[in-house]
Every structure is written in C-alpha cells, then in structure tokens.
Amino acid sequence: MDTSKSHKLFEEAKKFIPGGVNSPVRAFKSVGGDPLFIARGEGSKIYDVDGNSFIEYIGSWGPHLFGHNPSFIIEALESAIKNGTSFGAPTSLEVEMAKLITELVPSIEMVRMVNSGTEATMSAVRAARGFTGREKFIKFEGCYHGHADFFLIKAGSGALTLGIPTSPGVTKGNAADTLIADYNDINSVKKLIDANKKEIAAIIIEPVAGNMGVVKASNEFLSSLRKICDEENIVLIFDEVMTGFRVAKGGAQEIVGITPDLTTFGKIIGGGLPVGGFGGKKEIMQMIAPAGPVYQAGTLSGNPLAMAAGYAALKHIQDNPAVYNELESKGKILEDGFKNNLKKLGKKFALNRVGSMFCMFFTEQPVNDFKTAITSDTELYGKYFHGMLERGIYLAPAQFEAVFISTAHSNDDLEKTIAAHYETLKAIL
Numbered sequence: 001m002d003t004s005k006s007h008k009l010f011e012e013a014k015k016f017i018p019g020g021v022n023s024p025v026r027a028f029k030s031v032g033g034d035p036l037f038i039a040r041g042e043g044s045k046i047y048d049v050d051g052n053s054f055i056e057y058i059g060s061w062g063p064h065l066f067g068h069n070p071s072f073i074i075e076a077l078e079s080a081i082k083n084g085t086s087f088g089a090p091t092s093l094e095v096e097m098a099k100l101i102t103e104l105v106p107s108i109e110m111v112r113m114v115n116s117g118t119e120a121t122m123s124a125v126r127a128a129r130g131f132t133g134r135e136k137f138i139k140f141e142g143c144y145h146g147h148a149d150f151f152l153i154k155a156g157s158g159a160l161t162l163g164i165p166t167s168p169g170v171t172k173g174n175a176a177d178t179l180i181a182d183y184n185d186i187n188s189v190k191k192l193i194d195a196n197k198k199e200i201a202a203i204i205i206e207p208v209a210g211n212m213g214v215v216k217a218s219n220e221f222l223s224s225l226r227k228i229c230d231e232e233n234i235v236l237i238f239d240e241v242m243t244g245f246r247v248a249k250g251g252a253q254e255i256v257g258i259t260p261d262l263t264t265f266g267k268i269i270g271g272g273l274p275v276g277g278f279g280g281k282k283e284i285m286q287m288i289a290p291a292g293p294v295y296q297a298g299t300l301s302g303n304p305l306a307m308a309a310g311y312a313a314l315k316h317i318q319d320n321p322a323v324y325n326e327l328e329s330k331g332k333i334l335e336d337g338f339k340n341n342l343k344k345l346g347k348k349f350a351l352n353r354v355g356s357m358f359c360m361f362f363t364e365q366p367v368n369d370f371k372t373a374i375t376s377d378t379e380l381y382g383k384y385f386h387g388m389l390e391r392g393i394y395l396a397p398a399q400f401e402a403v404f405i406s407t408a409h410s411n412d413d414l415e416k417t418i419a420a421h422y423e424t425l426k427a428i429l
C-alpha cells in the first residue's frame with residue numbers, strides 16, 4: 001500500500017501540532033506506524049490522501065450512525081449555512097432540538113447543549129455538586145468521561161485511598177475529590193460510600209463502557225447503583241456520550257430500564273459536528289445558570305449549524321425506529337462471522353457486543369471490567385490492526401476502543417470484513 005503522501009503530511013504535522021495530531025489516539029501510537037491522512041468519506045468508506053480506500057469502523061469515534069455524509073444531514077447543513085454560522089443568541093432550532101431530545105429519552109426533562117462530550121460530563125458533575133452541596137464523586141476504573149482534570153484520576157491499589165492524578169498538570173486537589181470504584185462490583189462502591197458518608201455528590205458511569213473495549217454493566221449492578229443513589233441522595237449520572245442514540249433510541253438506559261438523574265450526550269447528537277449535551281431531572285437542571293446559580297456557558301453552544309446537523313440525525317432516528325433492528329442484525333452478522341473464524345482457528349478470544357458497538361479482545365478470559373480487559377495482548381492487536389488495514393479494513397488503532405457499525409455498512413462490507421478477519425488472524429497467530 002502506498003502511503004507516501006500520508007507519511008509526508010505526518011512529518012510536516014509533527015512540526016506544528018503536538019505529536020502531529022489533534023487528539024492522541026489518532027497517532028497510531030499503540031499499534032505502531034504512521035497515521036493515514038483522510039481526504040474524504042462516503043457511506044461506510046473512507047479514502048486517504050494516497051487514494052487508498054477502506055471499509056471503516058471508527059465512524060469518527062461514534063457520531064456516524066448512518067455512515068459518512070448521509071444526504072439528510074448534508075441537506076440540513078446546506079440549508080442552515082445560508083442563514084449564518086453563529087449568532088450567540090437563541091434560535092428556534094435550539095428549542096426544537098431540546099424538545100426532540102426529551103421525546104427520545106424519557107429521563108430528560110430539561111437539557112443544555114454544549115460543544116463536546118467533555119463539556120457535558122464536566123458540567124453534569126458541577127450541576128450535581130451544586131445540587132447536593134457535596135464535592136466528591138465516584139467514577140469507575142476503565143471508564144472515560146473526557147479530559148476534564150477531575151476525570152483524569154486513577155485510584156491507588158487500595159480503593160479507599162485518595163486518587164492519584166493520571167496526567168501531569170492535574171492537581172492533587174482535583175484528585176482528592178475523585179473516588180475510583182471497580183466496574184460491575186457493587187461492593188467497591190459501597191466501601192467508598194461508607195468511607196465518605198454524605199460527601200459524595202455523584203456517581204458517573206458509562207452504562208455500556210466503550211473505552212476499555214466494549215464492556216456491559218450488568219442490570220443487577222446498575223439497579224444496585226440506582227438504589228444506593230436513592231438511599232444516599234447521590235446524583236446518578238449515565239455518561240451516554242457514546243451509547244446515546246447508538247445502542248437504542250433512548251440510549252443504554254432504555255435497554256436496561258434504569259432511569260439516571262442526569263445523562264450526558266455527545267457524538268451522534270451532533271450529526272458529526274462538535275456537540276454535546278447534558279440533561280435530566282428538572283429540579284437539578286434548574287440549578288444551571290441563568291435559571292440557577294451553577295455557572296455554565298459557551299460562546300458557540302447551540303450553534304445553528306451544529307443544531308441543524310444534530311437535529312437531522314435525531315429526527316431521522318425518531319422517524320425510522322427500525323434503524324436499531326438493522327444495526328442489531330448487522331452487529332450479529334459480524335459477531336457470528338468472527339466467532340466462526342475463531343472456532344476454525346481454535347481460539348476463544350472474548351467478543352463483547354451491544355448492538356452496533358463491538359470489541360474483540362485478544363484474551364481468552366471473559367471481559368467484564370478493567371482488570372480483565374487489560375489481560376488482552378495489545379501487541380497482537382497491533383499486528384491484527386495492520387493486517388486488517390492491508391486488507392482494506394480500517395479499525396480503531398487501539399485495542400481498547402469499540403468497533404462502530406453503521407447503517408451504511410452493506411452485507412458485502414460485512415462479508416469482506418469477516419474474510420479479512422480470518423486471513424489476518426491466520427497470518428498473525
């Protein structure tokens with residue numbers, strides 16, 4: 001494969017952009033090699049600057065539920081752009097968007113639009129702190145909630161010890177208020193609550209984790225969290241930046257039938273433009289300025305182009321509820337094909353899938369939390385990634401990311417992917 005133009009661009013990029021990229025995972029660091037520079041996307045395919053084409057499963061890390069450039073989103077953008085790109089004043093589309101979100105996700109009584117998933121999670125925790133008057137919160141090891149300081153904390157070995165910053169630049173003060181529990185382990189949560197009585201404002205969780213590969217929280221675990229939060233007056237936040245409008249119209253909360261107090265959104269909610277949102281119970285959301293004292297703002301929040309693209313995506317979902325049956329059956333085809341390949345090769349790698357979110361871990365241990373996820377052989381994943389790429393399949397350049405299937409993936413795409421999976425594994429194992 002000729003990648004000389006990408007290589008040249010990457011060398012140039014590294015002179016002006018830290019690491020040559022504007023978000024770390026794009027740099028291919030965990031799989032080796034240089035990233036490809038993408039020229040355009042169409043449906044299930046992307047085309048790089050050297051003219052190579054790939055069936056791809058990143059979907060811009062989640063937003064592209066309908067593949068690249070769906071006509072209904074492009075038309076909505078073309079129509080909106082004629083009226084101006086930004087006003088910093090209310091528009092009717094913001095009202096339509098907020099109403100539509102409350103129709104699609106019943107737990108949302110009010111919603112505030114922001115510009116990224118990070119802003120959404122950061123603001124949701126601030127709202128919970130303002131509402132409860134408490135400062136600490138619990139997150140789970142292996143869950144990612146964006147790059148706000150207080151999320152970049154990893155626990156020490158004892159779950160009851162104070163967190164240690166994962167990144168330089170995050171202060172000990174920030175770390176002290178972040179408590180880390182184990183995913184799918186209710187006792188680890190109970191211990192933290194007992195040790196920090198009436199000090200915990202919120203518990204934030206990805207109800208289907210997509211940032212340690214794909215790992216589903218059990219229904220039992222999530223209902224126990226709901227119960228504890230009710231008993232202890234803790235705000236339960238579902239981070240559905242990735243799962244929102246992907247695993248079901250109403251997100252993961254619809255599948256498990258558990259109602260969080262607040263929910264955060266991103267990715268699909270922007271139809272490919274930079275958007276996030278957070279919402280939930282009116283009594284908490286009324287705390288947000290200017291309705292209440294908890295400050296939250298954004299120059300470009302509710303931007304008309306972003307709202308036009310996001311509204312088009314969500315309206316399409318509302319008008320075509322069968323989208324999720326289609327995604328489920330496409331996900332099942334891929335899962336069954338991969339399972340069949342593994343059987344032929346005598347391997348029992350863990351395969352976790354929820355609808356159109358999918359992950360094959362290079363470990364034969366079942367994966368249900370961070371500790372089991374990291375038993376994966378990441379070096380082997382690197383070989384698998386490059387083998388798939390050479391065969392025209394573009395996967396996430398890191399083991400602990402999800403494969404995202406879109407409605408644009410055809411049966412032919414899926415068959416080609418399954419065939420490449422077999423050939424690649426046969427070559428590298």
Ligand SMILES: Cc1ncc(COP(=O)(O)O)c(C=O)c1O
Pocket residue numbers: 061116117118119121144145146147206210211239240241242266267276
């Ligand atoms: C679950 C979850 N929360 C929050 C974020 C942060 O979103 P953003 O990258 O838009 O800031 C991500 C990003 O991948 C995510 O997967």
